[in-house]
Amino acid sequence: MATLKELAARAEEKGELLSGGHRACLGCGHPIVIRQALLAAKEPVIVGCVTGCLEVTTTIFPYTAWRVPFIHSAFENSAATVSGIEAAYRALKKQGKYDKELRFMAMGGDGGTYDIGFQSLSGAAERGHRMLYLCLDNEAYMNTGIQRSSATPKGAHTTTAPAGKVIPGKQQHRKDLTACMVAHRIPYVAQTIAGNWKDLTTKVEKALAADGPSFINVLSPCPTGWGYKPELTLEMGQLAVDTCFWPIYEVEDGKWKLNHQPTEKKPKKPLVEWLKSQRRFAHLFKATDSEELIAELQERVDQDWEELLAKCE
Amino acid sequence: MGKKFVAKTGNETMAEAMRQINPDVVAAYPITPATEIVQIFAQFVADGVVNTEFVATESEHSAMSACIGAAAAGARVMTSTSSQGLALMWEMLYIAAGLRLPIVMPEVNRTLSSPINIHCDHSDTMGARDVGWIQIFSENVQEAYDNLIQAVVIAEEAKLPIMVTTDGFIISHGMESMEMIPDKEVTDFIGEYKPAYSVLDVDNPFTVGAIDFTDYYFEHKRAQIEAMSEAKKIIPQVQQRFGERFGRKYAAIEEYRLSDAEVAILVLGSTAGTAKVVIDELREKGHPVGMLKLRVFRPFPFEEIVRALSSVKVLAVLDRSDGVAGIGGPVFSEVRSAMYELDIRPRIVNYVYGLGGRNIDLALIQSVFTDLEKIAKTGKAEKMVSYLGVRE
The missing domain is CATH 3.40.50.970 (Thiamin diphosphate (ThDP)-binding fold, Pyr/PP domains)
Structure with a gap:
């Protein structure tokens, strides 16, 4: 896997593949993830992206931040769209009309992946198109103004599951999409964060090397939607790992492996640290009757963690 | 060969x-x-x-x-x-x-x-x-x-x-x-x-x-x-x-016995084949009837339609769908709009037919021509939009 030195040399050679000048919010996790992911690819990459923050902030006509071929068609279908490109690539190669070696990346936010694009993602994975699907999970529909998705954690405030006088934010636990993708028995599935370049680039390299579909779920912190200071994005990603709210792991050919574990020196942090770090959970600490809910959230994280440990044994 | x-x-x-x-x-x-x-x-x-x-x-x-x-x-x-x-x-x-x-x-x-x-x-x-x-x-x-x-x-x-x-x-x-x-x-x-x-x-x-x-x-x-x-x-x-x-010639529209027709229908698709039989039969009996078959619907060939129908007295547009807009089918609306180009226009009525596969047979098409000839004769159309072959 590429060292920092190798990645730096690659950056020098290729230049920025996602250029500056895009309109992503200050502190947005997405451009960090994309720049690192594109750098991790040795072969030329074609990118397909759903409608959402990433697409609208990087492709404002007549400008584009993308220095790789990029396609956006709609909200729920980057997996299907890229599967068409990949099929065309195979067809043209087979006929001797194209000879380059390419890699394909489809991407989308949690809304475009967990929710509206779930079917097209599942279909593309089942059909076995060789492509990496990168989910940029910021845990709500941020582009349209922070609405709840099935990736939004229980208890978070969003504009369509707001914290009110009688309802304390979202009432349901989030979907475990990464596990859903493992269930597709594709060659490579992983979770990572914006904020750990080594883990992210290693996983992208492995995913692109897999001879078939691969999926990486990246927790991409959102200062605007979560309510924290923009300079803390990378720390937020790490805190999600340290509290086991977002464990980083990979499943290679069905084999589960944890990529980060709490140690005696650095034990698992209580979830309260995570909850307190963001305004979207602030109501939990203002209300007097939230203790039970906070305990339930901790319990859920503990249970998920134990189950994950068991799978990784 | x-x-x-x-x-x-x-x-x-x-x-x-x-x-x-x-x-x-x-x-x-x-x-x-x-x-x-x-x-x-x-x-x-x-x-x-x-x-x-x-x-x-x-x-x-x-x-x-x-x-x-x-x-x-x-x-x-x-x-x-x-x-x-x-x-x-x-x-x-x-x-x-x-x-x-x-x-x-x-x-x-x-x-x-x-x-x-x-x-x-x-x-x-x-x-x-x-x-x-x-x-x-x-x-x-x-x-x-x-x-x-x-x-x-x-x-x-x-x-x-x-x-x-x-x-x-x-x-x-x-x-x-x-x-x-x-x-x-x-x-x-x-x-x-x-x-x-x-x-x-x-x-x-x-x-x-x-x-x-x-x-x-x-x-x-x-x-x-x-x-x-x-x-x-x-x-x-x-x-x-x-x-x-x-050797097979096509155009955006097909005119069938239309050049001297006084009353005509406008259809799309397979109904044109059935209509041709009816037209031939009526022509044999001396009725000046004809048809315009619309092959290309988009882009809408309004110039061709206007030219082909300019001398028709009464026209029925047969729609195999209804716009559920209170004004009949979409082809009717568009053809009627196109014909507004003419200073002297045919009388235009609409027949919505065949919804959900309801059969359109020779007798139904013939009934349309009977209606059109009546309109041509009296100068009056009872209805702008009629539904053909439905139990009302």
């Missing part, structure tokens, strides 16, 4: 045409009554008689999305659908057109739910009349085949997607005698596809599907609208080349 005729259904014919076209990518999903087209084609793929990568998607929405991706990658791309499938593609139909991708689709006309019904009417394709696709309707199996071969060239020259429709079951499952063009001649006629751009061109990366704000959207749409107008020139050129090569 004499012409070689074969017996084929509409769906078999469309699949055979696809085999001859040999697209790089076909992405599709099954739906009655279009299923057989991709089913037969999938067998061609399995038997290795085409070079196509066949993508059997999990929905029509994904089928059209995959077609868009493949077409943006510079591939020659086809799909096929019907009814609810076309409805599920709706969002992507606009995007295929907006991105100017020459995707070719045999579409089998079937009504839309609810109530669910698998039979023919034009609700599906008429609903999609404003999505930016070229739309060509077919009277019979032969015409459907010829339209589809031409469609590849039209789409690629116009840089617009195109659907060639056949009436569900009536054409799709009806077996007719038809003449196939030899494979090699189809290959020569359609030529090699040279895309304007491809996202696979990694040395010249560019962005497809960028976001336009108020400063650019209108210009891009204006260019697309212009492309549809340009298609009005491209379509007859392709039809002429086809006619010169293969």
Whole structure:
């Protein structure tokens, strides 16, 4: 896997593949993830992206931040769209009309992946198109103004599951999409964060090397939607790992492996640290009757963690 | 050597045409009554008689999305659908057109739910009349085949997607005698596809599907609208080349015993065949009746329609769908609007017929002509919109 030195040399050679000048919010996790992911690819990459923050902030006509071929068609279908490109690539190669070696990346936010694009993602994975699907999970529909998705954690405030006088934010636990993708028995599935370049680039390299579909779920912190200071994005990603709210792991050919574990020196942090770090959970600490809910959230994280440990044994 | 005729259904014919076209990518999903087209084609793929990568998607929405991706990658791309499938593609139909991708689709006309019904009417394709696709309707199996071969060239020259429709079951499952063009001649006629751009061109990366704000959207749409107008020139050129090569002549409209007709009907699709029989019978009895068959519905050939109908006294537009707008069918609205160009216009009435596959027979069409002659005589039409063959 590429060292920092190798990645730096690659950056020098290729230049920025996602250029500056895009309109992503200050502190947005997405451009960090994309720049690192594109750098991790040795072969030329074609990118397909759903409608959402990433697409609208990087492709404002007549400008584009993308220095790789990029396609956006709609909200729920980057997996299907890229599967068409990949099929065309195979067809043209087979006929001797194209000879380059390419890699394909489809991407989308949690809304475009967990929710509206779930079917097209599942279909593309089942059909076995060789492509990496990168989910940029910021845990709500941020582009349209922070609405709840099935990736939004229980208890978070969003504009369509707001914290009110009688309802304390979202009432349901989030979907475990990464596990859903493992269930597709594709060659490579992983979770990572914006904020750990080594883990992210290693996983992208492995995913692109897999001879078939691969999926990486990246927790991409959102200062605007979560309510924290923009300079803390990378720390937020790490805190999600340290509290086991977002464990980083990979499943290679069905084999589960944890990529980060709490140690005696650095034990698992209580979830309260995570909850307190963001305004979207602030109501939990203002209300007097939230203790039970906070305990339930901790319990859920503990249970998920134990189950994950068991799978990784 | 004499012409070689074969017996084929509409769906078999469309699949055979696809085999001859040999697209790089076909992405599709099954739906009655279009299923057989991709089913037969999938067998061609399995038997290795085409070079196509066949993508059997999990929905029509994904089928059209995959077609868009493949077409943006510079591939020659086809799909096929019907009814609810076309409805599920709706969002992507606009995007295929907006991105100017020459995707070719045999579409089998079937009504839309609810109530669910698998039979023919034009609700599906008429609903999609404003999505930016070229739309060509077919009277019979032969015409459907010829339209589809031409469609590849039209789409690629116009840089617009195109659907060639056949009436569900009536054409799709009806077996007719038809003449196939030899494979090699189809290959020569359609030529090699040279895309304007491809996202696979990694040395010249560019962005497809960028976001336009108020400063650019209108210009891009204006260019697309212009492309549809340009298609009005491209379509007859392709039809002429086809006619010169293969002997079957086509145009945007077909006039049937219309030049001296006093009363006339305007129809699309398979009903034209039935109407021709009625017209012949009435003509033999001395009735001055005729028909205009609309083959190309998008781009809308209003100049041709106005010219062809200028001397008709009474016209009935037969719609196989209703706009549920309180003013009859969509073809009626558009034809009536086109005829406003004339200072002296025919009287125009609308008959909505055949919804959900309700049969349209000789007697029903004859009853329309009887009505029209009465209107011509009295100068009065009892109703602007009538529903033909329904229990009221």
